[in-house]
Each structure stands twice: as C-alpha cells, then as structure tokens.
Amino acid sequence: MKPYIFITRKLPEQVVARLTEKYEVKMWDKEDEAVPRDRLLLEAKKADALLTMLSDSIDEELLSVGEKLKLIANLAVGYDNINVKAAAEKGILVTNTPDVLTDTTADLTFGLLLATARRLVEAAEFVKEGKWQSWSPLLLAGHDVHHKTIGVVGMGSIGETVAKRAKGFDMNILYHNRSRKPKAEEDLGAVYCSFEEILSQSDFIVCLTPLTNETKNLFNQESFKKMKKSAIFINASRGAVVNEKDLYEALINGEIAAVGLDVFEKEPISANHPLLQLPNVVALPHIGSASIETRTEMMHLCLENIDLVLSGKKPKTPVTH
Numbered sequence: 001m002k003p004y005i006f007i008t009r010k011l012p013e014q015v016v017a018r019l020t021e022k023y024e025v026k027m028w029d030k031e032d033e034a035v036p037r038d039r040l041l042l043e044a045k046k047a048d049a050l051l052t053m054l055s056d057s058i059d060e061e062l063l064s065v066g067e068k069l070k071l072i073a074n075l076a077v078g079y080d081n082i083n084v085k086a087a088a089e090k091g092i093l094v095t096n097t098p099d100v101l102t103d104t105t106a107d108l109t110f111g112l113l114l115a116t117a118r119r120l121v122e123a124a125e126f127v128k129e130g131k132w133q134s135w136s137p138l139l140l141a142g143h144d145v146h147h148k149t150i151g152v153v154g155m156g157s158i159g160e161t162v163a164k165r166a167k168g169f170d171m172n173i174l175y176h177n178r179s180r181k182p183k184a185e186e187d188l189g190a191v192y193c194s195f196e197e198i199l200s201q202s203d204f205i206v207c208l209t210p211l212t213n214e215t216k217n218l219f220n221q222e223s224f225k226k227m228k229k230s231a232i233f234i235n236a237s238r239g240a241v242v243n244e245k246d247l248y249e250a251l252i253n254g255e256i257a258a259v260g261l262d263v264f265e266k267e268p269i270s271a272n273h274p275l276l277q278l279p280n281v282v283a284l285p286h287i288g289s290a291s292i293e294t295r296t297e298m299m300h301l302c303l304e305n306i307d308l309v310l311s312g313k314k315p316k317t318p319v320t321h
C-alpha cells in the first residue's frame, strides 16, 4: 500500500503530480476555505504526512489521532499554528518553508510601509471614486520615507531583507532582537537597540518576529505610548503580536500616525472591525509571501520534505523547538 499524504487546501494539480506515482495523495477540494476540523481529524488518523496551512490548528488532539503520522509540512515559515513540542514528543517531524519566501515577504512589507506612509490606498480610491477636483498643495500629503529612521523588531531573514530595502531609501536603520547580528551591523550600518529605544527613536517600526509566548501582545498600550506621535507601525509577522484594541486606541487618540497591517489577531478580520473604519489603517489579507513564483516554490519545498521523510531521509527544512 502506498503511503498516504493529505493536503489541507487545494493546490495546483501539476505541482502535486510529482508525488502521485509514489504516494496516495488527496487534497481538500477548496482553494479559499479551510478544511473543516472533523475532516482534518479523520485525515490525520489515516495519513503518513499532512501538508498544512498556517490557518490549520495542529494541536495535541490532532497529533494524538495520527496513528501513522510522520510529518507535518507547513506551507509557511511561521509555525505558531503547530504544537511543535507535542509533535516532537510523539516523534512527528515538523517542517516549514524558510528562505524561499524571504525576498517576496520583504518586498511586501516595504511596499506596505510605502503605501501607509504615502497614503497610496486612500489616494487610489480617491481617484476611482471621482473625488479628485483639482491639484492642491496638500492633497493627500503623507510622510516621507527616505532619510527617516526605521526600527526593525525581529531582524531575522525577512527583517534584515527589509533593512536592505530601507538602506536603498537612505534610511537610518535600528534593530532589536534577543541577540545581536554583527553582519547586519557591518553590511547595513544597522544599530542594535533595546526594544524601548526602537519605540522612542523610530519613525517606522516594523515587526517581523515569530509569534511566541514572549512576543504575544508585545505591541500594547504601553508600547504605543512610547512611540513618536508621527510614528508609523507596520506588522507583517502575526496578528497576536499586537493588542488590536490598544492599537485602535493609540490611533484614535493620535498617539501614533498610521499603521500598515498584513496580519490580524483573527483572520480573516471582519470588515466591521473598528480598525478597518480608520483612514490611516492600511490592511492587507496576509499576503506577505503571495507571489506566484514564491508560493509555488513553497509548495515544492513542502512536497520535497514529505518525499524525503517518507523515504526515510532527513527533511530539508526541519523545525526544532
């Protein structure tokens, strides 16, 4: 009997085809709807490997039903949706998709920063809605990006690649991690700072940490109060790193100037959410790595990891906890 792989979302047939001779492969048949939990539990019980999305909760319950389960291959670099400790205890490997999405996510993050600072979404809607009456000196005037100070919180692969883009805009680069990155300091002139220094000195604060117990709620009332009133906050990591209620208060009280968000506490965010009613909020539907090239590469990497593990070899990009 061929080993069984279940993929929790519909992926292009031609990408999956490379495994169908050697393995029995089934996919959830919807592209834009998550597999229901009861179906996922049934599949986990039968599967040798699961190819999962960041929207699937791979918790202790699910891992316990996986009688033959050897691998969870997550189609994301972030793996906060997976209980990695419980998986390790059960001898189930976890893989993610680092590096292949770094440049694409950095492009989107810097694009979001530009769009938020220069009010690009508001301006494009203004034209389409027929509101443009005449050129005027301060029409939709935003904030400059060049020569300003950017503070990257989470200067990992993506954070550093965002900093590279910032260097091209002649920005002054500050960063905060738990550990220093001498190479980024040397190559980009990035300056290591405490979290508090980043908050008080940056014009643009960009969050690119993973979601962990330490980073959950990191950006809260206290953090927003320490930022400049002209500060622009960008979050492309995970929604739960930010307290959205506190962020909303900071925006309506004028404690910060604007925000660009690619990720939310609850995804998809409801169109009625208070944050989405504010003109100085640019909101995107978690599309950091969403270029056709990169998403295809991420899928191939997941399939390669699955093939390696089910052939008794080491995966290319294992997650360790």
Ligand SMILES: NC(=O)C1=CN([C@@H]2O[C@H](COP(=O)(O)OP(=O)(O)OC[C@H]3O[C@@H](n4cnc5c(N)ncnc54)[C@H](OP(=O)(O)O)[C@@H]3O)[C@@H](O)[C@H]2O)C=CC1
Pocket (backbone or CB within 6 Å): 077, 078, 079, 098, 099, 101, 105, 153, 154, 155, 156, 157, 158, 159, 176, 177, 178, 179, 180, 208, 209, 210, 211, 212, 214, 215, 236, 237, 238, 262, 263, 286, 287, 288, 289, 290
């Ligand atoms: N919006 C989107 O579509 C995407 C979002 N992401 C998100 O971006 C995250 C980062 O990805 P990537 O750059 O590849 O990951 P990396 O592991 O390369 O970088 C993460 C960085 O965060 C730092 N970090 C971890 N914990 C803390 C902390 N408590 N305080 C400050 N810094 C911390 C790490 O440094 P140190 O260990 O020294 O603290 C590290 O430099 C992912 O985990 C994911 O959540 C990724 C891709 C797309």
Ligand SMILES: O=CC(=O)O
Pocket (backbone or CB within 6 Å): 054, 075, 076, 077, 078, 079, 101, 288, 289
């Ligand atoms: O959010 C996306 C990821 O790859 O992580």
